[in-house]
Amino acid sequence: MKVIIDNQSGFCFGVVYAINKAESILREQGHLYVLGDIVHNEQEVKRLTQMGMEVIDHGKFRQLHNTQVLIRAHGEPTETYKIAYENNIQLIDASCPVVLRLQNQIRQVYQQMKHQDGQVVIFGKSNHPEVVGLRSQTNYEAIVIQSIEDLDKIDFSRPVALFAQTTKNLKLFYQIVSEIGKRMKQTMGQEQVPFQYYDTICRQVSHRDRELQNFCKHKDVVLFVSGKKSSNGKMLYGVCKQVNPNTYFISSPEEIDFSWFSPDDTVGICGATSTPQWLMQKVKDHLKKKFYVE
Ligand code: SF4
Structure with missing residues (x-):
C-alpha cells in the first residue's frame, strides 16, 4: 500500500x-x-x-x-x-488578524448602511462563533443567510452590503451575489439600489478547495481527517467526496474500517484547516498495523 x-x-x-x-x-x-x-x-x-x-x-x-x-x-x-x-x-x-480586519470592515460598513437605510448581510452559519462576533459589530442587526433559500430574508428594495464568513464556499458566494443582483432588478426595475459585496472568504481555505481536488484525483481511497464540529472540515470533505467517491470522513485513526482498502491501494490522507499534521501521521501509522505500507 x-x-x-x-x-x-x-x-x-x-x-x-x-x-x-x-x-x-x-x-x-x-x-x-x-x-x-x-x-x-x-x-x-x-x-x-x-x-x-x-x-x-x-x-x-x-x-x-x-x-x-x-x-x-x-x-x-x-x-x-x-x-x-x-x-x-x-x-x-x-x-x-483576517477575522479582526473583517470585524472592523463590517462595523464601518454598518455605520454607512444605517445612514442609507441599508442592510448588512452575512453569508455564514448563524450560530458559528465567527459569525456571532461579526454580527455583534452591527448590534446584531445583520441578516445571516446560509444559502440561496434564505434570500427571502432580504428586502430587495433597500441597499445591501454582503459579506461572507471566512470559511464559506467561494462558488456559492458568487452564486448568491448574482442572485441578489437579479432579485434587486426584478424588484426595482430600472431604479438602481446600491448593492456592495465584499469577498471576505479567506484564501487559506478557498485555495484549499483546488489543492484538495488535485490531491484526491488519483487515489484509490481518501481519508479526510477532521473534527466533527469543523464547518470548514465538512465543506472540504464535500469537495473531496465529489472528486473521489471513495473518500471517508474520520476524526481519529480508530474510526478507520480496514475493509475500505485493498492491500495494493494508493491512499491519500488529507484534512481541514483545523487538522493537525501529527494526527494525519497517526492515521498513516494506524494503517501500518494492518497493511504493508511502502
Ligand atoms: S481560515 Fe484561518 S487564516 Fe483564514 S481567517 Fe480563518 S482562522 Fe484566519
Whole structure:
C-alpha cells in the first residue's frame, strides 16, 4: 500500500498563531483558560488540555475575575471585551488578524448602511462563533443567510452590503451575489439600489478547495481527517467526496474500517484547516498495523 499525506492540509496560519500562543503560556504557567474550543479538532484540544488548558464557555467566563483568558482564532463579540474590562480579566487575544480586519470592515460598513437605510448581510452559519462576533459589530442587526433559500430574508428594495464568513464556499458566494443582483432588478426595475459585496472568504481555505481536488484525483481511497464540529472540515470533505467517491470522513485513526482498502491501494490522507499534521501521521501509522505500507 502507498500512503500519501497531503502536505498542504493542516492548520491555517490563524490557528497556528492561536495554538502557539496557548502552548507558550502553558509551558510557562501550566494553566490557561481558553474561551471555547481553540480549534474544532477534538484530538488537538485533548493534547492541549493535557498541558493544562481549560476550555470555558461564556457562562463561566462571566463569573471569572482577575485572571487571564485566551481568545481563539474565530474572534469574539464586543460583549466579551466589555466583560473582561469589568471583571479585570486580561485577554490574550489570539483572534486571527483576517477575522479582526473583517470585524472592523463590517462595523464601518454598518455605520454607512444605517445612514442609507441599508442592510448588512452575512453569508455564514448563524450560530458559528465567527459569525456571532461579526454580527455583534452591527448590534446584531445583520441578516445571516446560509444559502440561496434564505434570500427571502432580504428586502430587495433597500441597499445591501454582503459579506461572507471566512470559511464559506467561494462558488456559492458568487452564486448568491448574482442572485441578489437579479432579485434587486426584478424588484426595482430600472431604479438602481446600491448593492456592495465584499469577498471576505479567506484564501487559506478557498485555495484549499483546488489543492484538495488535485490531491484526491488519483487515489484509490481518501481519508479526510477532521473534527466533527469543523464547518470548514465538512465543506472540504464535500469537495473531496465529489472528486473521489471513495473518500471517508474520520476524526481519529480508530474510526478507520480496514475493509475500505485493498492491500495494493494508493491512499491519500488529507484534512481541514483545523487538522493537525501529527494526527494525519497517526492515521498513516494506524494503517501500518494492518497493511504493508511502502
Ligand atoms: S481560515 Fe483564514 S481567517 Fe480563518 S482562522 Fe484561518 S487564516 Fe484566519
